[in-house]
Amino acid sequence: MSGFSWLFRVEGSKRTLNGPFALAFNLIAAGFSLFYLYTSGFGLISTQSNRGVYLMLTSVLVFLIYPAGTRSPTNRPSLLDLALIGLAVVSVGYWIDQYVSYAMFRVSNPSQMDLVMGGIAIAVMLETSRRALGPIISLIAIAFLLQLYLGRYLPGQMAHPGMSVERIIEFTFSTQEALFGVVTATFATFVFPFMIFGAFLERSGAGAFFMELGTAVAGRWRGGPAKVAVITSAFFGSISGSSVANVVTTGSFTIPLMKRTGYRPHDAGAIEAIASTGGQFMPPVMGAGVFILATLTETSYLTIALLNVIPALVFFAFLLMMVDLEAVRLGLKGLPASETPRVRDVVKKGWHFFMPLGVVLGLLFNGYSPEFCAFWGTVSAAVLSWRHKDTRMGPSAVLKGLVGGAQSNAAAGAAIGTLGIIIGGIVLAGLGLKFSAVLIELSGGNLFWALCLVTLVSIIIGMGSSTTGSYIILSVVAAPALIQLGVPMIAAHLAVFYAACLSNITPPVCVAAFAGAAIAGAPPMKTGLAALKFGATLVLMPFSFAYVPELLLQGEWYEIIYTVGLYTTGAILLAISLQGAMIVSGPLSKNQRILFAVAGLLLMFPANLAVDLFGGALAALAIAWFFSSRKKADRVPEGA
Structure with a gap:
């Protein structure tokens, strides 16, 4: 016993x-x-x-x-x-x-x-x-x-x-x-089974495996611990679907490592907070809000997951570039070879941890319901845990997995009844359409200003609610306004969902950043502001879904490839501007940073070929200017 x-x-x-x-x-x-x-x-x-x-x-x-x-x-x-x-x-x-x-x-x-x-x-x-x-x-x-x-x-x-x-x-x-x-039906039917799946995956050893895999892949790179945080948070966040749970779980390992290799405490907490927030929209599992989104838009969960692939990859590519440039700026190095396992050894030992995710995806692609996929994913995680003696899930471990899933739900599901009361109040009074009319009136019918107002409202609502709670309220009061202004329904709901995610890192109340700050021993508000900088693309995503439909796989394949390529390039240029550094050593001047930012935003929001060419020309000018100024600096004799 x-x-x-x-x-x-x-x-x-x-x-x-x-x-x-x-x-x-x-x-x-x-x-x-x-x-x-x-x-x-x-x-x-x-x-x-x-x-x-x-x-x-x-x-x-x-x-x-x-x-x-x-x-x-x-x-x-x-x-x-x-x-x-x-x-x-x-x-x-x-x-x-x-x-x-x-x-x-x-x-x-x-x-x-x-x-x-x-x-x-x-x-x-x-x-x-x-x-x-x-x-x-x-x-x-x-x-x-x-x-x-x-x-x-x-x-x-x-x-x-x-x-x-x-x-x-x-x-x-x-x-x-x-x-x-x-809301209650969605959590009971879809979300809770996936929480149980996540608890079983972690209990089977998958959480430790993904942490070790992230260390093996990125640990030796400059600023390696920060990249480990990004990679493992993408993996683990997709399983847990909770930004705060992700921060607490992976951050307890990655934040001290980041501090040890030279990252400032508030930056270490911020990087983990924004990476964990990104896990909420990282396929295949994503956060609970996505299940609500699929239900409200009457769209299959698989379709929503596929539509999130490009935005999630762009987000994490930008974040990796930000932490890499931070390492360049601070002159940081990676972990010593003695502390980083070989990728081959890690994969050889734990490749089977990918199989439960494969089971979920395979069943989804074959048309089965999400909750049925979660059931068989849970069963496969328990069975596959027996591949190694030290991870085998016996009766005690299975019981712990069941308890862990319910305990996670107690924190996440506590708001569901209250959110139902809020939705009932909105529906019974007809406030959804009324609020949308007010939003359109305040924005003057301008989509850009309407998106700004939606973002502001999401931050206010997010002060007292989870991402899921914020999204549920916004889906009723804000998404209809965007739809009336011409945004396709799924794009409008994704815009308000990403705006809801933003509240995790936006001061004055930013729960994910506060959790990261607590582990890092850093000032909470300073950590929140740093997380906002590292997650700049998250601020732009609601606007991107409205103005760049190719990110959501809308259009011909060649248009999608072209636009996504421009958008990713623009995101990298924006990272260079925000960090004031290039991959090679040497800081950027203030004017160079402005030029990189303008070029990046033009490429991220392409209007027509002329704008694309102008943005590309500005980017080429900014890069040439930087290298020209570096050569001049190198020619200046020491002490001159």
Whole structure:
């Protein structure tokens, strides 16, 4: 039984459970994962059970592991926590049991018990998100509930007659439009199975393998640890889909290495933060928001993954160039040969870790649903772990994988009920189209200014929400405005999704950068600003999807190749400008940096052949100017 002793201890971010409560948490978490692993592989479950069980057990786990406040016990749940667990089970259980009866006999005429249970469920979900994510997203949800009641007092286009408390509770709780709507369905059906898949991959040794592979590939290069961070974060982030989880997991290894080889603490934290953020849109797995995007646009997940290949590769190519030029500027070297394994040896030992990803992709290409692919990816990860004795997943490791998937979901899924409340408030009041009209009016119908406003709104919303939460809200209030201004639907949704990702690294509240700063021992705000510099292409991506459709494989193949080539070249020129350095030694002057920036932006946003040629000419001029100034500097005698 010594292999199962961990069952009696659970370490969370704010509470550590011991004894019976830890055992209860682990058993509930394992059962939670097992239930949704079964449904992803075999189905056969009602819609209300699929959505209701997900919200219910997510809340139960959150109340067990997250204390109510600073005075709450840190080693066990309080009486309040236990009461809230009971209320979550009773209210959501009531909805699961009564939904069919409501839909058949009580639509628009809810019973008193419907309203009581609805009020309890709404309060429970608001508290669930407050516990795990802080008060802001819950306050936003409360504001959306209040605007439903006080609609007649709202200004301008946002005004509406207002709704009764009974109507608000009925729509939010009893229907499948708000609390138990598409957001909950997507997380329960698609996202959670992939979280379990990621937990099994990591438990099988894949996380350590990708870290070692990144070290083997890039460790000896100049600034090698930063490149290791970029490569491993691309790999691991695609599996985890969470920027903060990625920072904490890979950053604990890469950030100290970067600092040791000469990177400044805030830059080390920033590089890991922006690389981890990029993992959210790195195929094949990507972040939870992409599953929502696929659902809202009624597009297959495989199509969304394929459309993200070029933007993700360009993003990481730019980031690699940025860290390389930072190494040039600071005169940094790579890791010593004694600390870098050979690529051949690493691949020989761990090539099988690519196979679960291959299983997922193979099934997706053959038309199977994402959750079915996640099921078989999970099974293959467990089976393939037996290739080496030290990674074999026995009963204890499998149980840990199940618990790990549920624990990851507790943090990511805590906001889902509250996000459903927000979406319900927007839909019931018709605010989506109204906000879009306001956005178009403020931008004067100009697409560029509309994209600027969307980016600004995403940063504001992102202060109190995750990438997924920000995207869900933006998809309702901002994407329709871009579509009205002529942006294709998928491009508009990808634009707001990447804008939502931007909030991870944008001060004043940038959770991924703050996590990197904590590990690096650097000032959080300084780290956030540095991450914004290293992730400059992420700022431009929403504009790129609107103005450069070839990035999303729109157009003839030769147009796509030509435009992507120009865009990538422009991104490299922009990196040179931002870092003030070329691959060869020697700093750029201020005017040279400006010239490189202008040339880069012209190539990244090609309007016509004349603009392309002008951008190319400016780039050639900037490069010639740099080398000419270097030759003159070299000819100046020392001491002259």
